[in-house]
Amino acid sequence: MRLRLVPQQTSFDFFKWRKVTFGASIVAMIASIAIWLIVGLNFGIDFLGGTTIRTESTQSVDVGAYRDALTPLGLGDVTITEVFDPTFEAGRNVAQVRIQAQDGAESVTPATIAAVEAALQGVDPSITFPSVESVGPKVSGELITTALLAVGASLVAILFYIWLRFEWQFSVGAIAALVHDVVLTIGIFSLLQIRFDLATIAAILTIIGYSINDTVVLFDRLRENLIKYKKTPLQEVMNLSTNETLSRTLMTSGTTLLALLALLVLGGDVIRGFVFAIFWGIIVGTYSSVYVAKNVVLMLGIDRDPKKPSDAGTQFADVDA
Structure with missing residues (x-):
């Protein structure tokens, strides 16, 4: 059936x-x-321009501590969000750090990214950076x-x-x-x-x-x-x-x-x-x-005059699609 x-x-x-x-x-x-x-x-970074750094750590994500560590770098608008996912294993803590595009630069420089990573490692030595994505303002x-x-x-x-x-x-x-x-x-x-x-x-x-x-x-x-x-x-x-x-x-x-x-x-x-x-x-x-x-x-409304031919109301019905 x-x-x-x-x-x-x-x-x-x-x-x-x-x-x-x-x-x-x-x-x-x-x-x-x-x-x-x-x-x-x-x-997302595709439309705003800038750099997104994904972090992973065995320690809990402390958004406040991350932000305090990055403030002295003077990077402008920095967004830090913790990523929650039911598929993550216990003890896997993931966050995303999004840095706005810097004035006069097509993307955040490697030196700036290295400084960000160093600052975050100062907060959490076990932190790793599995991915970094950059998009310039023009792009x-x-x-x-x-x-x-x-x-x-x-x-x-x-x-x-x-x-x-x-x-x-x-x-x-x-x-x-x-x-x-x-x-x-x-x-x-x-x-x-x-x-x-x-x-x-x-x-x-x-x-x-x-x-x-x-x-x-x-x-x-x-x-x-x-x-x-x-x-x-x-x-x-x-x-x-x-x-x-x-x-x-x-x-x-x-x-x-x-x-x-x-x-x-x-x-x-x-x-x-x-x-x-x-x-x-x-x-x-x-x-x-x-x-x-x-x-x-x-x-x-549709023109359904019964005096019209049988294809009334479907004038292009014979067009192949």
Whole structure:
């Protein structure tokens, strides 16, 4: 027997609370933008420029002592954070020391890094430095620009594809859902102050790809049913299409989340931000495909004149994709 998370035939009314769900999405987006503007993002070294030194020790991390040891060096903004991870062995204490880019220099000099390491070893002789990462201010600025262009270009390409594949109303609905997913992801990163770096941008692009795939599956079934049930109200056809694809949606999202959950718990702190972004994105992406994309299409309406040919409302349905 095949595994089913839901019965083979369902009749859930996904639009019963459409004003509440759509309104909640708008409120969540506004709140995410407000948090982003007020709190800001915890940018990684990729976007800020500077140097990150990772430390390991058998002794407990004393952030205050570390800071006192580095203050005489006059390095400007220095951020020291202890890294917690359930996969760490007992007695393994990890911290990250982030030093801002120095004025007039592309990166922190080797002499400065050596001075930092010497100062920290004065506090804890057992401390080691397994990794040092440096990014210059010019490079970090270029990375920000490239990241924004990558996200923007992907949204424009998807907008064009959906318009060719379906109709402009579907395209607007799909882009609204993607913007919803991206904004909520940025909002949760700002709220929880999770490190935002190039890996997070890669995760956002992955979210966009996953979300649009889920939306296209729903839109494909909707397009088929629009041709099949020409006189049925649009809202009922949308409900029918969502119910028909519900099992596939839950199975795909559920199995993906299980794999991501394992990585989130056991993968370590190095990839945790990347995995969390995708984990969160799949949840909001599945939600937005049902409660944002189709709500927008319903509000915009579709021309379903029964006197038109059988492909009415799907003028580009014959385009290969």
